[in-house]
Amino acid sequence: MMYSILILGSVVLATIGTGVHLNSRSQGRGINGVKARSVVLGAMIFLFVMLCLSVIPVLAAENAVAASASPADTYRYIGASLAIGLACIGAGIAVGYVGAAACGIIGEKPEMLGKTLIYLGLAEGIAVYGIVISILILMM
Numbered sequence: 001m002m003y004s005i006l007i008l009g010s011v012v013l014a015t016i017g018t019g020v021h022l023n024s025r026s027q028g029r030g031i032n033g034v035k036a037r038s039v040v041l042g043a044m045i046f047l048f049v050m051l052c053l054s055v056i057p058v059l060a061a062e063n064a065v066a067a068s069a070s071p072a073d074t075y076r077y078i079g080a081s082l083a084i085g086l087a088c089i090g091a092g093i094a095v096g097y098v099g100a101a102a103c104g105i106i107g108e109k110p111e112m113l114g115k116t117l118i119y120l121g122l123a124e125g126i127a128v129y130g131i132v133i134s135i136l137i138l139m140m
Contacts, residue, residue: 012127017043018092080134087130094123 102116 013043013046014088014092016092018089018096076137076140080137083134083137084127084130087133088127091124091127091130094126095120098123 098116098119102120105112105116
């Protein structure tokens with residue numbers, strides 16, 4: 001349970017970091033490139049540490065259930081991780097572009113804030129689809 005919360009938190013952090021990086025790159029002001037790169041680098045280091053910590057219990061339990069594990073389970077876990085990872089990268093790219101456009105619109109017309117939040121939510125929905133597909137892969 002704890003590891004699933006940490007993994008989901010790291011997915012959210014990676015999406016936010018990618019969005020901040022792309023937003024600052026396309027906007028050209030606000031957060032400079034060095035600060036944005038440090039945010040993305042920190043998110044990637046956090047993800048790597050969480051990955052290492054989540055592998056330790058799996059390796060410890062591998063000897064106990066080595067007879068019941070099949071190669072199909074390995075491919076299932078790889079497929080689930082690819083579904084989440086690629087969906088979050090896509091969501092980060094989408095949030096970066098949509099967020100940059102939303103900042104420009106809100107700067108000119110502040111009453112458009114509600115509509116831009118809807119578009120940001122739609123862009124973030126890509127990550128939710130990846131999580132749902134990953135859960136479906138793991139349940140089968």
